[in-house]
Amino acid sequence: MAAPLADRIRPQTLDDVVGQEHLLAPGMVLRRMVETGSIPNLIFYGPSGVGKTTVASIIAKKAGKKLVRLNGTTASTQDIRDAVAARDTIDGLGGVLLYLDEIQYLNKKQQQSLLECIEDGSVTLIASTTENPYFYVYGAVLSRSTVFEFKPVTPADTARAVRRAFEAAGEDGGYVLAEGVVEYIAQACGGDVRKAVNAVELLALAAGGQREITLEDAKQVAQKSAMRYDREGDEHYDLLSALQKSIRGSDENAALHYLARLLEAGDLLSPCRRLLVIASEDIGLAYPMAIAVTKACVDAAVQIGLPEAQIPLAEAVVLLATAPKSNASCMAIEEAMADVRAGKSGPPPRCLQNKHFDGADVKNPGQFYRYPHDYPNHYLRQQYLPDALRDRVYYRFGDNKTEQAAKAYREKLLREAAPEKGE
Known part of the structure; x- marks a missing residue:
């Protein structure tokens, strides 16, 4: 049976490899390493089909080492031990280069079994992964290796x-x-x-x-072969991140592009959830109706399904991208959450507590709550934060028309308000 065409025409030299000029062009660090024949432990990170296996094979041939190939999806701990043992064979006298594809699928114990041999240099490791190695490769292995990122080929x-x-x-x-x-x-x-x-x-x-x-x-x-997408992998989160950042940056064309890529891959729910987040996180109080309109578009999209779902979702994307932006409320809750996690709290002021009697130890009994609706403009100065945070400010009005109008209204209330008790 004939070998697949991709294997029959696999490049035999670095000059034959297409793309990856940032790694393989003359004068680049990886290229110089290969030419010297002194190869350190390497981790190749990048999408599939861009030359990681090909370059590893060329490096092994150039270095004069015995090449042992394993795949993380099927390799066992014993397979790794057998690969390491190849250094004690005649073929392995010149050294062993272990090419470990999809290393992210090995568990921590399996990755740890590599440490001794790559530490003493008896085995040179070249591992590849389509996922971010800083998330998926055991730290001790990562610290003993140099990471090179392979990019999609133009x-x-x-x-x-x-x-x-x-x-x-x-x-x-x-x-x-x-x-x-x-x-x-x-x-x-x-x-x-x-x-x-x-x-x-x-x-x-x-x-x-x-x-x-x-x-x-x-x-x-x-057809559809341009879709490089894995709902559990980096590409999934990269596209969602690009969608949100494009909307935040008010670029509706880029946002529509990333929405199209998600929908073309059949992913409907992920952009729906992300758009609801964007409406509150990035548009917020600059256009308070954004969340309501987005929710309506998302509900319509989920109800009608693909492919027609693209229509209301495109409406939501364009609305959010062209709307005024404010993250004031988002930043406010993040600051409040940070205080709570840091232990900055305390009981609510007595006037806010849900009890209407005091113990015998209370020297000044009484709740002292004042009902705002009994005062002009339905407002008065009154302490609401705990004592430890009495003057803390979380929310700062954004510089958009809506929030500036709310700020002006607040300032009017303060000017005309009844004084806080004790002032």
């Missing part, structure tokens, strides 16, 4: 790999490519070179005896 660089794949797949005569086929595949793969090469292989298989590859064929094979 369409222009991916196009080079696509052309190389068509040449390899059509080695018995070549293919006639319609205009735009290479560019479409390179764009649709979303920075995943392996996915682009797999699309080429599928097109070659589907072509049969025909040698022409049409743009329509490419669209059918590569």
Whole structure:
């Protein structure tokens, strides 16, 4: 059975690797490490299909070490021990390079089993992960390794790999490519070179005896392949973060883009929840109706479902992005929560407590609560915070029209208010 096309055309030198110029261009640190042949423990972090395994294989070949491959999804502790034991074999006399793919799936004990051998240098570790290593890799392993981040490959660089794949797949005569086929595949793969090469292989298989590859064929094979999305992974939270920050920055076009990516991946509930948060956190009292309108849009979206749900959610996104912004109430509750967690509290003033009698030890019995509705403007000065926080200010009026109007009203109340008892 023939090996997959992606394996048959896998680059054999760093110059053949597409993309990752920030790591592999002449003069870059990783490139210089490989050229010297002195390889430290490394962690490659980045999305799938961007060259992590390929670069690790090239490094192992360049370093003259025995390459042992394990995958964190299937590797056991015994597999790791066997890999380490390879250093005592004839093949391992030059050293062992352990390439551990998807290290984030190993538990803490399994990762700890690597420590002794990578500490004494008998085994060189190159681990890869699609998740943030600072969250998923055991700290002691991380501290003994250097992290390099691999990035999605640009369409222009991916196009080079696509052309190389068509040449390899059509080695018995070549293919006639319609205009735009290479560019479409390179764009649709979303920075995943392996996915682009797999699309080429599928097109070659589907072509049969025909040698022409049409743009329509490419669209059918590569449809939705640009969606790099994992609801439990970094990409999920990155898109939600980008959605919120775009709305906070009043860029409705960027916000619509990130909403579209979430919805195209079939994720309806996550943006619904995030939009409700945004309405209060970032728009807040600058436009108090934002939360009501957003809730109505979210309810409509959930009720009608995809794909039509995109319509009310787009309405909510544009409304929030173009609305005035205020985080005053959000910051106020965060400061109040910080005081509570720091133990800054105390009983409410006697006038606010829900009891109407005093013990014999109280020298000045009585609740002394004054009912604001009995006073002009339904307001008077009265202590509401505990004694320890009597003068604490959490909320500061925002500089938008709505909150400034509320501030002016508050100042009017203060000017005309009855004095606090004892003043």
